[in-house]
Amino acid sequence: MTRRRMLDGLDAEIRDHIRRETEENIERGMAPEEARRAALRKFGSVTRVNEETREVWSWVWLEQLLRDARDALRMQWRNPGFTLVIVVTLALGIGMNTAIFSVAHAVLLKPLDYPNPDRLVWLADYDPNIKRDIVSLNDFYEWRDHAQSYAAMAAYGYQQATLSGPGYGSQVTGVAVAGDFWTLAGAQPAMGRLFAPGEQDAVVLAWDLFQREFSGDARIVGGSVFLDGRQATVAGVLPKNFRFQFPMWWVTIQPQPPAVYIPMPPRDAERWRIANVVAALRPGIGPGHALAELHALEERALRAGEPRPLGARPVKLRVEPLREKLVAEARPTLLVLLAAGGFVLLIACVNIASLLLARSAARQREIAIRMAVGGGGARVVRQLLFESLALAVAGGVAGVAFAAGAVRALIGLSPHAVPRLAEAGMDGDALAFAAAVAMGAAMLFGAGPALSLRRTHLQSALKEGARASAGSQRIRMRRLLVAVELALSIVLLAAAGLMVKSFWRMNARPPGFAPESVLTMKIRLAGPQYADRAACEAYVRELLLRLASTPGVQSAGLSNWFLFSGAPAFPADPSPDQTRVIRLNAASPNYLQAVGARLVKGRWLTDADPAGAVLLNESMARQAFGDADPIGRSLRVPQPVTVVGVVSDLKYAKLDAEPPPEVYVRYQQLPFLRGADVAVRIAGDPSVLAPVIRKRISDIDPSQPVYDMKTLEQALADSIAPRRFNLFLLGTFASAALLLAIVGVYGVIAYSVAERTREIGVRMALGARRGRVVGMVMREGMLIAAAGIAAGLAAALVLTRLMASLLYDVRPHDPLTFAVVAIVLAATALAASMGPALKAALVDPVVALRHE
Amino acid sequence: MSTRREENRIDLLQGTLDLLILRTLLARPAHGHAIAKTIERNSDDVLQVEQGSLYPALHRLVRRGWIAAEDGLSENNRRAKYYRLTSKGRKQLRAETTKWEKLAGAIARILRPVSGEVKP
Structure with a gap:
């Protein structure tokens, strides 16, 4: 109550004080006007006294905070374009990070959704x-x-x-x-x-x-x-x-x-x-x-x-925590993605800081006036931090919305790329993370400009009048920021580039393989009518006949496989008892041609061959016989068989190096004939032929539908879904980084051109050719780019080593990738400085000089 | 332009200003302007308070309960806020004065030889 009473009277008290002082001055013989001015001077800044007195009653800081917040909002509202750019940039950065965090959190940190999750273990016997x-x-x-x-x-x-x-x-x-x-x-x-x-x-x-x-x-x-x-x-x-x-x-x-x-x-x-x-x-x-x-x-x-x-x-028995088994493979991926997200956010912050620095030049006068009328320096900094905070809150809210959409899209896109992905969502933890990131970002991009403005030199800022000058220090700071931004982008681009190259390597395929024109499907013979083997064989014979006679089908066959483990007596083995696991395939004569295997040596199997005739794949031939010619040699699996041909290795999944050693026997050798993979190589559009084939098969026995029909290309693509997921995300991050970098370079160069309009005018008035002006501006851009690219390449060389486990057949410091990335970024920077450079060349010396 | 004058002026430490206000109010209650005038006059204008800074100090003292404010009528029948010393403030003034005298004495003892050297 004392507070209320004291503060209510404050204004009157101050007015009274100044009136008394003025009266005294008049008594001393001053003219009334002068007397009042002297009294005011002696009193000091009324605003500040008012403020400091209110501060005595402590909660004042809260009032000020509210006032500053209101001012901050009003400031942003007055400049919607500028604000929008910043909020969108922030939303992108915060959103990407929140999305990745919520995925990483669901996968790596949340306890499993089972009773007593910590005691669950995975028991296994690993087969190398x-x-x-x-x-x-x-x-x-x-x-x-x-x-x-x-x-x-x-x-x-x-x-x-x-x-x-x-x-x-x-x-x-x-x-x-x-x-x-x-x-x-x-x-x-x-x-x-x-x-x-x-x-x-x-x-x-x-x-x-x-x-x-x-x-x-x-x-x-x-x-x-x-x-x-x-x-x-x-x-x-x-x-x-x-x-x-x-x-x-x-x-x-x-x-x-x-x-x-x-x-x-x-x-x-x-x-x-x-x-x-x-x-x-x-x-x-x-x-x-x-x-x-x-x-x-x-x-x-x-x-x-x-x-x-x-x-x-x-x-090789193992007992490991179930969670570990579930997520161990996903962990390096998620960590790399988290790091990439962090980079994007850093770039976004650097960009925003650079924008704010540019604006701070324009606001220098406003700030100077505030300080001149007695706004304390700390108060000004606080006000600026408030503006950053307002931006961060807006960016954070938009970012969470973005993240919610992104997570849903990810789950929809490839729900099984990462185990437990479906559990990701905008829960409390993700929201807390987003809030923390937004606050951190505000500090990051707000602190620099605020401090630089605080140092504003009062008199010089006011004296310079309407022409707000950035000062060379500020533009130097912005150039540095942009170089940092480019360096960060290089790291991301290099990472994404390596992923692209891995992906490309995975998709590399021998000529003529053409998986897009192979339809694969599965059959399972179920029901009492197939209890006996003769019925199954009859069905399969009929199936092969019908497929072969379908128009558009080039070759068709079926296959099934089982693992054989034991000592297959490889002549190349030093110790003949060595245990091996080989994949024993049973295939009908045309199956291998249909899926695209090539004959390397010898001949294909036919229905006329005896039961013991087999084909080997190249890996098997190499392991069993070394460099010797395997044709006509025999092998025990465990029945003795004779090799009649060698076919190229087939990749069943695109992942992970070595194809297994394989032996192909005639399909009649299969112990069970009730299920098989069917492959049909076709000429023409698979989507047209697929229903025809489905119909022809169901005509044999309508109760035995085929299932899982897809092109071999699709099947292979499915097998690398997790990598596609990584590539997609890293690619998105890298694109975002590149986009932000373009904006950053463009912004700083355009700004510097605007600053130098007068100088350029003078140069041109003195006879500088337009070409030289363009060159001058471009040189500035290229110097920044060169510095950023060099620093970025150095950082990337160190950092990409951390993602080695995500790569396939590509070394972490692949020179070609690095070169391409550097060129892409240099070209981008060049393009970004082109616009401002051309604008500089179009400067009319007369207008530019009159400008002042 | 005012730099010369500023050099001869002694900036008041916050605590000092508080002490001066308490001392001024010991004689009789006074309003803000009178307090400022008294301080200036009694210190031969060496201690020039930027008069405005008096008010945060007054409010601070009110808040601490060392002085109290009440509305009153000034010389020419104008309403004004009068400040008077409370008993708590009286105690505070005694303590502060003792402290200040000790400090001043100590500083004086340290400075004496120097003035001797400068003015032989």
Whole structure:
């Protein structure tokens, strides 16, 4: 109350004071006007006294803050174009970073969406030959029965299934599960029940399938369906929000979420069966202890002389946190992307700082006046920081909107590129991050200009009158900023360039391969009518005949493969007992031609060949026989076979170096003929021929539809979806950086030309040719560019090494990429300074000189 | 233009101004202008307060409870805000004066030999 009373009287008090002083002066003989001026001078700045007095009553700072904020907003409003550029730039920077953060956060930091996520582990037996973690289903049963370290253990595996019943039949993506799967996944039935461990011939439906195939009709629960031709009870339905999030190696080939859950076969029913295994450790048990126990079990089985289910192979048991297994591969990618996002934001801040510096020149007079009438220096800085803050808040809000859209777009674009990507979104953490980034950015781009203005020299600024001068120091600062910006862009461009080149290398293909004119699809023969092999063979023969006679089809075949592991007696091996894993393919005569393999030596297989005739791929031929001619040689796999030809290596997935060693036998050799990959090389448009082929196949037996039909090109592209994701993001970041750099270079050069209009006018009046003026301006731009590019290349040489794991067949300091990037940026800088240079050349000396 | 005069003037430390105000009000309550005049007159114009800076100081002292403000009538029947010393302010003035005398004495002792050298 005292505050109120004191401050209410303040103005009157000050007025009274000045009147008394004036009266005294008049008494001393001054003229009234002079007396008042002297009194005012003696009193000092009324505004400041007022302010300082109010400050005594402390909360004043709050009032000032509000006033400054209002002023800041008004200032931005008065200059909408300028503000818009800054806000958009900021929104871009903050948005990209927030989007990447929310992805990285969801993938790397958030706990898994399961009960007790920290105790979940991945159990695996790594096979170096096929580079995959596998566990034999029998081993899983052994572990689950005897290992003490685990509170729960579950096995699961991908299983394509045919779901049929009266009036419907479809191929669905299924997951076969065993053990405590439901417990570990935290699943509760929405309807019915979840089948018990060990229960057979039951099925649990995912919500989507339940809606799609059964129209959400609850009467199906407890009823029966046919799964691959076997009757099974529909035990229950999973809730709508249930998500399968264990590691799924198959997502790249089969991206739909699992539609049905079916029981794994019981122990010893299918000894060759493999599975993925997850478990929950008992409280207090570490992964090391758990691993030791598995080793002990494995050794006991070996000592007992039990035949290993997958044959003798090197054992590399592993127990690792489930989260690690899920995200380990994604981590380097996300870290690189986070860094790239940071770079874009830095560039954006540098750009904005440069813009603000340019404007600060124009505002110098305004600031000088504020300081002259007694606005304290700190107050002016605060006001400027406020303006930055207002910009940052606007940019942050727009950035969050941008990020929300970007994350949704990313998830839509390639939902399986990164595990757990679907969990990303604008949650509280992402918002907090955006806010922090916005504040940090405000400090970053606001501090420089504010401090530079604070140093404003009062008298010189006022004296210079209307012509606001930037001063050489400020333009030097801006040039430096732009050079920094260019250097940052180079780093990003180099990273993106390396990714592009990797991608290009991945897509490199032998001439004539033409994957766009190969249609691939899958068949699965299900139902009692295919229980016997003769029926399957008849179906396959009919299929091949029909495909071959379809107009537009050049060659068609089918294939299936299985792993053979053992000692195939490679003559080139130093120790003949060495265990190998090879891929044993069974293919019909035209399959290899259809997918584009070339014959390197010998001849193709035909239907007339005996059972023991095989083809090798080049990798296999090299590993088995070294440099010797393999034609006519024999091999044990484990039956003795004779090599009749060698074909080129096929890349099934574009990723990761070595193709596996492969042996091709006749398809009649396949142990099971109930499923196969079909490949059809066609002439013409695949989208026209695809329905024709689909129809011809379903004509053989309408209950056996083909599925997964796509061009080989599409199949290969799907296999590198994660890399496409990286490339896309890094490319976006690099483009944003390039765009900002162009704006930056253009801004600083245009500004410097505007500053020098008079000087240019004088030069031209004195006879300088327009060409020289253009050269002069361009030289300025090029000098900045050269400095920035040189610094950027040096930084990129160091930094790109961190992304080595993301590259394919390209070294992190690939000279060609670096050269191209440098040229692109130099050309960009050249183009950006071209406009201002031409404008300089068009300066009319008369106008320029009169300007003053 | 005013630089010469400014050199001869002693800038007041904030605490000093507070002390002077308290001392001025010891005699009788006064309004702001009278306080400024008294300080100037009593210091032979050596201590020239930029008169405005008096007001933040007055408000500060009111806030601390060392002086109180009340409305009153001045000589020619004009309303004015009068400041008077409170008992808390009286105590403060005694403490500050003692402190100041000690400080002044110490500085004087340190400076004496120097003046001896300069003026032989």
